[in-house]
Amino acid sequence: MPLLKIERRDHIAILTLDRAATMNALGVDGDGTAFREACDSINMDQSIRCVILTGGGKAFSAGGDVKAMLAREGNFAGDGTQIRQGYRGNIHLILRALETLDVPVIAAVNGPAIGLGCDLACLADIRIASEKAKFGVTFLKIGIIPGDGGAWLLPRIIGMSRAAELFYTGDVIDAGTALDWGLVSRITPDEELLDSAIALGQKIASQPPHALRMTKMLLRQGRKVDYDTMLEMSAATQALSHLTDDHIEGVSALIEKRTAKFAGA
Numbered sequence: 669m670p671l672l673k674i675e676r677r678d679h680i681a682i683l684t685l686d687r688a689a690t691m692n693a694l695g696v697d698g699d700g701t702a703f704r705e706a707c708d709s710i711n712m713d714q715s716i717r718c719v720i721l722t723g724g725g726k727a728f729s730a731g732g733d734v735k736a737m738l739a740r741e742g743n744f745a746g747d748g749t750q751i752r753q754g755y756r757g758n759i760h761l762i763l764r765a766l767e768t769l770d771v772p773v774i775a776a777v778n779g780p781a782i783g784l785g786c787d788l789a790c791l792a793d794i795r796i797a798s799e800k801a802k803f804g805v806t807f808l809k810i811g812i813i814p815g816d817g818g819a820w821l822l823p824r825i826i827g828m829s830r831a832a833e834l835f836y837t838g839d840v841i842d843a844g845t846a847l848d849w850g851l852v853s854r855i856t857p858d859e860e861l862l863d864s865a866i867a868l869g870q871k872i873a874s875q876p877p878h879a880l881r882m883t884k885m886l887l888r889q890g891r892k893v894d895y896d897t898m899l900e901m902s903a904a905t906q907a908l909s910h911l912t913d914d915h916i917e918g919v920s921a922l923i924e925k926r927t928a929k930f931a932g933a
Contacts, residue, residue: 670686670702671685671686671687671694671696671698671699671702671703672684672685672686672702672703672706673686673724674706676716677866677869678870678873679715679716679717679718679870679873679877680716680717680718680719680720680866680869680870680873681710681713681716681718681719681720682719682720682722682862682866683706683719683720683721683722684722684723684724685721685722685723685724685728685729686724687724688723688724688725688726688727689725690730690733691725691726691727691729691730691779691780692723692724692725692727692728692729692730692785693729693730693731693732693733693734694729694731694732694733694759694762694784694785694788695732695733695736695742695743695744695754695758695759695784696733696736696742696743697742697743697758698758699758699759699761699762700757700758700759700760700761700762700765701758701761703761703762703765703766704761704764704765706765707765707766707768707769708765710769710770710771711768711769711770711771714877714932715932716771717771717772717872717873717875717877717880718771718772718773718774718869718870718872718873719769719771719772719773719774719869720773720774720775720776720862720865720866720869721766721773721774721775721776721788721789721792722775722776722777722778722861722862722865723777723778723779723781723785725779726778726779726780726800727778727779727780727781727785728775728777728778728779728780728781728785728788728789728801729780729781729782729784729785729788730780730782730783730785731782731783731784731785731786731806732759732783732784734810737810742754743755743758743759755815755816759784759815759816760816760817762788763787763788763791763816763817766788766791766792767791770881770884770885771880771881771884772793772794772872772880772884773791773792773793773794774792774793774794774795774796774865774868774869774872775788775789775791775792775794775795775796776796776798776861776862776864776865777789777795777796777797777798777801777803777843777852778798778800778801778858778861778862779798779800779801779802780801780802780803780804780840781801781802781803781804782802782803782804782805782806782840783804783805783806783807783816783818784816786803786804786805786818786822787805787814787816787817787818787821787822789803790818790821790822790825790851791821793884793887794853794868795846795851795852795853796852796853796854796855796856796861796864796865796868797843797846797847797852797854797855797856797861798843798855798856798857798858798861799843799855799856799857799858800843800858801842801843801846801852801855802840802841802842802843803834803840803841803846803851804834804838804839804840804841805818805822805831805834805835805838806838806840807835807838808835808836808838809838814835818835819831819835822834822835824891825850825851826849826850826851827849830849843855874930875930876912876914876915876917876918876928876930876932877914877930877932878908878909878912878914878932879909879912879914879915882905882908882909885905886898886901886902886905889901912933913931913933914928914930914931914932914933917929917930917931918930
């Protein structure tokens with residue numbers, strides 16, 4: 669069954685996990701390729717300025733396919749070397765593809781985001797949740813470890829103590845707790861979630877596209893480099909920004925007290 673449904677709303681691409689019958693379980697052969705192709709296409713399309721990632725049906729994603737794990741099928745078949753390659757060549761490809769997106773990503777978490785599903789949401793730049801959203805990293809409960817990068821991602825979002833609590837207990841938290849802990853930025857009624865995500869995406873998409881992409885790059889690099897390196901990177905990218913038509917448009921609009929219209933030039 670195909671994994672992704674892809675829609676376009678002006679400058680926004682909406683990626684919907686489209687396996688409602690299995691709560692959008694991930695890890696079927698070809699899932700990594702589907703994500704890579706979608707993300708490569710988005711990066712090549714300079715008219716796209718924001719991505720929304722959400723789940724079809726009642727779940728964002730329940731994570732890896734536990735039935736396939738029990739049957740030792742698909743990505744979970746074979747010896748240790750083969751299972752390792754299943755993670756690296758398929759499951760991790762989903763995560764790496766999302767990480768490579770040049771434009772901001774909003775995760776509109778419409779229901780449970782568990783295990784790999786939670787890791788997927790954590791790769792978004794912004795997470796908003798419906799009142800029905802739940803979050804958990806329940807790997808230990810099924811006798812495995814956080815194998816999808818969550819041990820790197822989650823502490824950077826909610827802090828080491830809270831991340832450790834979730835990993836070690838396998839507890840699942842509701843949307844209100846996720847908001848208190850900084851895992852999401854806002855909660856909306858379930859029926860308003862996608863509209864809220866689109867409204868936020870439109871606000872983001874109204875920004876100058878080159879500067880928007882460079883700002884995302886700096887935010888991501890800020891997790892890896894020291895302050896002096898960040899200043900040097902900022903100086904170089906700022907110099908490029910000053911040479912764009914969008915910079916002149918932004919300054920002119922501010923002085924003229926009007927709304928800027930950025931064309932990506």
